Amino acid sequence: MTELVDEQLLKDLAILAQLPFEPEQVSSTLSAINEVLELVARLEDAETASVLPLAHPLERQQILREDAVTENIDRNQLSQNAPSFEDGLYFVPKVIE
Amino acid sequence: MTHPFSTLTQLQTQLRERSISATELTQFYLDRIAQLNPMLNCYITVDNERALDQARAADQQLAQGSAAPLTGIPISQKDIFCIEDQITTAGSKMLANFRPPYTATSASQLEQAGAITLGKTNMDEFAMGSSNETSYYGPAKNPWDLLRIPGGSSGGSAAAVAAGLCAASTGTDTGGSIRQPAAMCGLTGLKPTYGRISRWGMIAFASSLDQAGPMTHTAEDAALMLEHMAGYDPKDATSLDEPVPEYSQNLNQPMAGLRIGVCRQFFSEGLEGAVEQSIREALKTFEHLGATLIDIDLPHTPLSVSAYYVIAPAECSANLSRFDGIRFGHRCDDPTDLQDLYQRSRGEGFGNEVKKRILVGTFALSAGYYDAFYRKAQQVRRLIKNDFVEAFDHVDLIVGPTAPTPAFQLGEKLDNPVDMYLQDIFTISANLAGLPAMSIPAGQVRGLPVGLQLIGNYLQEGTLLRAGHQFQQATDWHQLAPEIE
Secondary structure (H helix, E strand, C coil), rough: CCCCCCCHHHEEEEECCCCCCCCCHHHHHHHHHHHHHHHHHHHHHCCCCCCCCCCCCCCCCCCCCCCCCCCCCHHHHHHHHCCEEEEEEEECCCCCC | CCCCCCCCHHHHHHHHHCCHHHHHHHHHHHHHHHHHHHHHEEEECCCHHHHHHHHHHHHHHHHHHHCCCCCCEEEEEEEEEEEECCCCCCCCCCCCCCCCCCCCHHHHHHHCCCCEEEEEECCCCHHHCCCCCCCCCCCCEEECCCCECCCCCHHHHHHHHHCCCCCEEEECCCCCCCCHHHHHHEEEEEEECCCCCCCECCCCCCCCCCEEEEECHEEEEHHHHHHHHHCCCCCCCCCCCCCCHHHHHHCCCCCCCEEEEEEHHHHCCCCCCHHHHHHHHHHHHHHHHHCCCECCCCCCCCHHHHHHHHHHHHHHHHHHHHCCCCCCCCCCCCCCCCCHHHHHHHHHHCCHHHHHHHHHHHHHHCCCHHHHHHHHHHHHHHHHHHHHHHHHCCCCEEEEEECCCCCCCCCCCCCCCCHHHHHHCCCCHHHCCCCCEEEEEEEEEEEEEEEHHHHHHCCHHHHHHHHHHHHHCCCCCCHHHCCCC
């Protein structure tokens, strides 16, 4: 079977997925991904021309609730999980020069 | 003396009769964890102090006669359920230091019902795996044979209950992650109807498939746990607003007249002969209990693994985009710019299986491939669901094996991921259709437990539990315990 994902497509996917493109792992990653896609290719056997896609297994509408504050989480408690947080701000590398 | 493999109902009685205190019971399990966890690796975090605080409060309630149904019973939680201020890793390096600011609804409900939380159990990273081997914290071991896998992704929970390191545990099931480890470790594991238990505070893998559930020694215990885990939660938009029956009160309703479907596709190539023999024997037991067996077909079931490996990765690629190294989770050292921060943090924080699934999901959702993969998989998902809807016009339950083989050896399938994925061939279709399904112990092969799967119609967890309970009154597979001291 032709491999669906090649090195260039893998590069593009890594960018979309915000994952590093690791040249030394290209061959193992490509073979792992293409192996999954080969398994997936069996879907072609199913006749689905007039079948509607199913997203929610019980086909219920998602429940909407009022857009109101129901509870608060302490900001300091949240910030304890942040790798870099000072003076109420999350720190990231400089974005704009 | 407390027996490490006591059921919840036995412990309930002992606590109420005051033949043991909650503090003694909790200490008993904590001592066993200290002794056996280094060998089994089934807990990632144990919180002695918090558990003993809860136990002392439970003893007060028991003394005052104000005990709730689970008061004083020590359980564990899969490390995918957030518990406020307690490290919650989801088996990943990404969340090695994550302390959630809130507690998952289902975990909170169990604690409100009196359960004591001993700690958090090991799991495949972000629940992606069938052997527990993708955990950043090393694999949990199967108490029946320490060289074998306990199943996954809820392998730590299964190993902990099977080895008597807690009285019951919780799991999550996206493609079989409660039922398969329950089968491998000789337990009862129930995945309820999609939406039956709130997903709020449960770290998401594939949101349209994920469902929490209990892992216990008996169906009776699973009924008790489910009563306190289930229910409508406005914080989960997919939570079902349906009343929760008293499952534990209806377990003895006679089986006579119950129609059990035996699906031809569940007895297919890949199913080990000895496992099939155990399941065929179990079917005879159901007949003796008064059920009628009816052969059925679920013709699209063989496509379930293929549909799953589009839908689950697609949803995981979206869900896991929240891990960006900024607000919480792992961050790489000295990022040069924002892009570098995102990519290296995710590259270092996620293991290979997770990264692979994110890439497959990103591919399946990308322009040019969406229709051929994602849309096609969702269409096949409907065909799989329709098969079940049609079958449930004729039967009340569908029965078959939970997994094609008993527990395999650690490392045995690491080089053959597709073979690993096919472990879930009998369990995945219930997730795609959103149906409740349960595994119960139904035999042994080479000294290893074999699981029988029961699949029910929507919201018919009660029927599953009733059939499971009555099977367990007629057999003693669920009473066998591994020799591990």
